[in-house]
Amino acid sequence: MTTAQTNPLLEVRDLKTYFATDRGVARAVDGVSFSIPPRTTMGLVGESGCGKSVTALSILRLIPSPPGRIAGGSILFEGQDLAALSEEEIRHVRGNQISMIFQEPMTSLNPVFTLGNQIMEAILTHQPVSHAEAREQTIDMLRRVKIPAAETLLDQYPHQISGGMRQRVMIAMALVCRPKLLIADEPTTALDVTIQAQILELLEDLQEEFGMSVLLITHDLGIVADVADQVAVMYAGRIVEMAPTVELFRNPQHPYTTGLFRSRPSLGRKKARLDVIPGTVPNPTHFPEGCRFHPRCAYAVDDCKKTDVTLQNISGEHGSACLLGQRKELQLQPV
Numbered sequence: 134m135t136t137a138q139t140n141p142l143l144e145v146r147d148l149k150t151y152f153a154t155d156r157g158v159a160r161a162v163d164g165v166s167f168s169i170p171p172r173t174t175m176g177l178v179g180e181s182g183c184g185k186s187v188t189a190l191s192i193l194r195l196i197p198s199p200p201g202r203i204a205g206g207s208i209l210f211e212g213q214d215l216a217a218l219s220e221e222e223i224r225h226v227r228g229n230q231i232s233m234i235f236q237e238p239m240t241s242l243n244p245v246f247t248l249g250n251q252i253m254e255a256i257l258t259h260q261p262v263s264h265a266e267a268r269e270q271t272i273d274m275l276r277r278v279k280i281p282a283a284e285t286l287l288d289q290y291p292h293q294i295s296g297g298m299r300q301r302v303m304i305a306m307a308l309v310c311r312p313k314l315l316i317a318d319e320p321t322t323a324l325d326v327t328i329q330a331q332i333l334e335l336l337e338d339l340q341e342e343f344g345m346s347v348l349l350i351t352h353d354l355g356i357v358a359d360v361a362d363q364v365a366v367m368y369a370g371r372i373v374e375m376a377p378t379v380e381l382f383r384n385p386q387h388p389y390t391t392g393l394f395r396s397r398p399s400l401g402r403k404k405a406r407l408d409v410i411p412g413t414v415p416n417p418t419h420f421p422e423g424c425r426f427h428p429r430c431a432y433a434v435d436d437c438k439k440t441d442v443t444l445q446n447i448s449g450e451h452g453s454a455c456l457l458g459q460r461k462e463l464q465l466q467p468v
Contacts, residue, residue, distance in 0.1 A: 141168035141209075142346050143192070143314055148206035150184075150191045152417075153199060159417040161187040163370035164206075164443070169314070174340070174347040176361035176378070178354060178393070182414045184370045185350045186236070189316045192348075193233055194223045210314070229259040232307035233316040234300075241303060242291040249287030252306045259310050274305040277342075278335060297328040304335065311343055318350045333360060354397055358382060363450075366390050369415055369425040372444055376451040386453040388430045391465050424456060432463055 150162040162184045169175045177185050190196050192208055194215060208215040210231065215223060235241040243251060249271055256267040268287070275283035278301040291299055300320065307315060317336065321329035337360060340347055349361060357364055357378065364381045366374040366389065374387040385391050395408035412429040415421055424442045427433040437456055444454045457463035 139170055142171045142211065143348070144168040144207075144209040145188075145192070146207045146209065148188065148191060148208065149204040150187050150196055150201060151204045152201045154418060156416075157418040160370050160420065161201075161417050162191060163417075163420075165367070165370070165372055166206075166444070167365050167372060167375065169346050169348060171313075171346055172340075172344050173362045174349055174360055176357035176364045177348060177350045177367060178352060178357055178364060179367035180352065180414050182417075183367045184417075185367055186318055188367070189233065189318050189348065189350055192316065193227050193231060194218070194220075195227075225259070228255050228307075228312075229310045230312055231314045231316065232310070232312040234303050234307050234318060234320050236319045236322050242299060244291055247288050247290060248294075248302050252302070252309055255306055255309055270309060271305075274309045275302070277339065278302075278305045278308075280305070297324055297332070300324065300328075300332055301335070304332070304339070308339060308343065308345075312345060314346045314348065315340070316348045316350070319352070320349075321351075321353075321356065329356075336360070354393060366393070369420055370417055371425065371454065373426065373454040374452065375444065380449070380451055384451075385465065386447055386451065386458045386463075387426075387455045388432050388463075388465065389426050392429075424454075432457060432465075 145168070146166050148162055148165045149160070152159040152161055165188055167175065177188065179185055187196070191203055192215065196203065203216050206216065210226065215226065242248070249268070252271045252274070253267040256262060256270055257264070262270070271287065272283045275286060280286055280298065280301050286294070320336065321332050324332065333356060336347065349357070351357060361378045364376060364378050365372045366387065368389050374381065374385065374390045381390070385394060392410040396410060410429055415425060421428055423438040423440050424433070427437040430437065434457070440456050442454045442456045444452045445459050446452050447458065453459065455463060
């Protein structure tokens with residue numbers, strides 16, 4: 134885990150990504166802003182359906198259009214607005230300077246091509262090298278992700294290897310061009326706990342070796358606590374709290390964040406049942422008026438139902454989108 138005080142590598146400003154549906158416009162991402170400095174890890178957490186993966190896909194301009202579109206905002210990567218690039222220009226960035234590990238490696242890998250061909254394609258697309266040189270780079274990267282007998286694996290197909298190995302292949306494919314930013318969308322989903330730990334340790338080692346930044350998307354607060362420098366908590370298309378990891382875990386300032394903490398399983402829990410956040414994430418075509426969390430919030434007052442609250446600085450690098458927290462009227466129960 135590293136920190137840096139310098140110009141951001143990635144700066145997302147007021148990003149809005151909308152989808153046209155039969156029920157109206159779904160505002161999946163609705164005014165998201167954050168920045169990631171070089172050589173750091175940001176964790177983006179929240180319930181399913183809150184907009185985490187759409188944010189990641191928007192950065193890489195992978196939103197299917199139609200029905201989706203980037204309706205506003207900017208995505209500055211090293212000062213260049215990715216949202217303004219042509220399709221040809223963004224292809225030079227995607228998979229080269231910014232790479233992504235998707236949630237399900239079995240559906241992300243093409244079942245009819247060998248693993249070697251799929252990794253080499255990324256190299257040959259972005260680098261002026263021969264097929265033989267691409268093969269050597271592929272073998273080298275497979276060894277770096279700790280895959281034994283890398284030469285043999287080149288000729289295998291996705292269905293012939295385990296889930297943990299497929300995830301390592303996805304990491305090798307994402308990193309083979311040495312990107313400056315890696316987006317990891319639930320990189321340990323469907324893996325057992327032991328393999329999860331190995332994958333996370335591998336990502337940390339490669340981040341240190343390559344000097345890249347990481348945007349880690351997850352619902353697992355334990356993973357965030359271990360690897361992230363900063364955390365953004367997302368709810369209903371917006372970031373509701375953002376802070377350095379230690380500060381967020383020590384002093385959460387938004388009722389949704391404390392709800393996530395209380396719903397975690399823990400060996401030291403005295404209660405037999407886990408706490409739950411009542412209700413569900415609202416439909417993105419019909420967000421509630423005022424604070425979007427107020428229908429589920431135990432602390433909500435009448436003003437919360439009328440005031441559209443945005444992320445505001447509370448102290449230092451800690452920001453929250455809670456009306457009462459900004460007025461210092463909210464006294465959250467200890468997590």
